[in-house]
Amino acid sequence: MLRETGLVSASDLPSLDQLLRTPHMAALMEQHGRSRVTRLLRGHLQALREQIQVSPLSREALAQAVQGDALVVAVEQAMQAEEGRRLSRVFNLTGTVLHTNLGRAVLPEVAVNAVVQAMSSPVDLEFDVASGRRGDRDARVRSLVCELTGAESATVVNNNAAAVLLLLNTLANRREVVVSRGELVEIGGSFRIPDVMRNAGAKLVEVGTTNRTHPADYTNAMGPRTALLMQVHPSNYTITGFTAKVGTAALAALAHERNVPLAVDLGSGSLCDLRAWGLPHEPTVQEALAAGADLVAFSGDKLLGGPQAGILVGRADLIARINRNPLKRALRMDKMGLAALEAVLALYREPELLTQRLPTARVLSRGVDTIWEQAERLQEPMQQAFAPEYRVDVARLDSQVGSGAQSEARLPSAGFRIQSAMAKRSGLNRLAKRLRQLPRPVVGCVADDALWLDLRCLDPEDEAAFLAQLPGLSA
Numbered sequence: 001m002l003r004e005t006g007l008v009s010a011s012d013l014p015s016l017d018q019l020l021r022t023p024h025m026a027a028l029m030e031q032h033g034r035s036r037v038t039r040l041l042r043g044h045l046q047a048l049r050e051q052i053q054v055s056p057l058s059r060e061a062l063a064q065a066v067q068g069d070a071l072v073v074a075v076e077q078a079m080q081a082e083e084g085r086r087l088s089r090v091f092n093l094t095g096t097v098l099h100t101n102l103g104r105a106v107l108p109e110v111a112v113n114a115v116v117q118a119m120s121s122p123v124d125l126e127f128d129v130a131s132g133r134r135g136d137r138d139a140r141v142r143s144l145v146c147e148l149t150g151a152e153s154a155t156v157v158n159n160n161a162a163a164v165l166l167l168l169n170t171l172a173n174r175r176e177v178v179v180s181r182g183e184l185v186e187i188g189g190s191f192r193i194p195d196v197m198r199n200a201g202a203k204l205v206e207v208g209t210t211n212r213t214h215p216a217d218y219t220n221a222m223g224p225r226t227a228l229l230m231q232v233h234p235s236n237y238t239i240t241g242f243t244a245k246v247g248t249a250a251l252a253a254l255a256h257e258r259n260v261p262l263a264v265d266l267g268s269g270s271l272c273d274l275r276a277w278g279l280p281h282e283p284t285v286q287e288a289l290a291a292g293a294d295l296v297a298f299s300g301d302k303l304l305g306g307p308q309a310g311i312l313v314g315r316a317d318l319i320a321r322i323n324r325n326p327l328k329r330a331l332r333m334d335k336m337g338l339a340a341l342e343a344v345l346a347l348y349r350e351p352e353l354l355t356q357r358l359p360t361a362r363v364l365s366r367g368v369d370t371i372w373e374q375a376e377r378l379q380e381p382m383q384q385a386f387a388p389e390y391r392v393d394v395a396r397l398d399s400q401v402g403s404g405a406q407s408e409a410r411l412p413s414a415g416f417r418i419q420s421a422m423a424k425r426s427g428l429n430r431l432a433k434r435l436r437q438l439p440r441p442v443v444g445c446v447a448d449d450a451l452w453l454d455l456r457c458l459d460p461e462d463e464a465a466f467l468a469q470l471p472g473l474s475a
């Protein structure tokens with residue numbers, strides 16, 4: 001009956017085998033291999049079959065649907081859908097420089113080149129070229145870190161969370177670690193000091209109160225089961241008002257009186273005086289060691305400006321024990337990270353030049369005048385792209401360091417305030433979404449009935465690429 005009305009049924013579809021033998025599919029298989037083309041074509045035929053069952057096609061429509069070019073398009077579309085969205089470049093105009101969701105530190109070219117080399121050819125990762133024997137993969141980074149910090153020894157792992165886990169598991173498994181209640185913080189992405197302690201097998205002994213902890217709180221809590229005193233940088237929050245805490249030097253003295261080591265989780269950690277970058281002073285790794293910390297842990301991709309890494313520095317005997325822990329093998333860095341970290345650390349030998357050579361230092365130290373000039377230069381083309389609906393004004397903004405580093409510091413910056421008399425919150429959210437849908441997504445912030453774009457992180461070299469895609473906004 002279907003045939004009489006000129007309609008077809010699912011059984012009129014050509015077979016998969018028939019279609020695979022056509023020149024069109026042969027060409028596709030040449031490019032992509034037999035298995036993928038077969039799988040996608042089978043899926044497409046199945047979809048057609050289901051469609052015909054629901055609403056029958058005319059004979060002509062079917063002929064068109066299974067004709068070579070149409071099938072090539074269908075299979076290629078299925079391939080694109082499978083690719084999905086890859087990790088892609090974005091413009092970070094949020095005003096947060098070390099944005100954890102946007103990948104934190106951007107690496108300098110020397111580090112990128114070192115990574116490319118480590119990825120694309122064999123390297124002497126664990127090989128001593130001089131003796132021809134097996135080498136130690138951390139040796140180069142260890143000697144650089146020791147040279148820069150004056151530490152006796154150092155080791156590196158995948159990230160700072162791993163460094164803290166490893167040090168606790170090595171030195172305090174089934175034993176007690178004394179920490180101030182004011183430092184039991186949660187750092188973005190569910191890293192909570194009490195949880196890490198539990199996972200490391202250590203028993204947390206909380207002392208003091210949220211706002212005040214005194215030396216006696218620590219000494220009263222120390223006993224035969226105490227393995228460590230630990231100090232944690234509160235990173236993304238601050239306690240103000242009626243507060244008291246025990247400084248690193250005093251805490252080290254308390255620990256050493258009882259023959260217990262002091263470990264400091266510095267979080268971001270920095271190897272140089274940040275006042276040179278126009279930021280408030282941040283306790284450096286060297287200062288923590290000089291104050292008597294036996295171990296200091298810090299991140300590679302926060303203020304250091306390098307790849308994701310956790311760096312542990314301190315007493316050689318403790319580092320040696322940490323390196324013997326089988327967990328070290330599970331948490332070790334890969335060759336790409338090591339290559340990048342070596343290159344970034346090497347830049348710290350010439351700290352005066354960091355604001356030119358290290359992107360993190362360069363971006364953090366950009367003066368508000370330079371950023372304001374950049375905003376004025378881009379204002380006209382911006383206004384054109386957003387007209388007539390939106391008004392684009394150059395505005396004073398405050399950037400932040402991000403990643404829990406210097407959470408109180410506000411860096412005077414400049415950028416755009418984009419507003420519309422008509423569009424309220426929902427309109428601005430839609431506009432923000434359209435910006436995120438550009439080929440290279442632009443990420444800003446919606447607040448106070450405006451969309452804000454902070455230009456601190458817009459590299460002047462990327463301005464042309466930034467402007468070039470704006471006409472796509474209206475599409």
Ligand SMILES: *Cc1c(COP(=O)(O)O)cnc(C)c1O
Pocket residue numbers: 159160161162164187191232233234235236265266267268298299300301309310403404
């Ligand atoms: C950021 C941070 C961590 C975690 O570091 P990652 O390198 O992100 O793993 C741990 N402790 C403190 C205090 C931090 O600020």
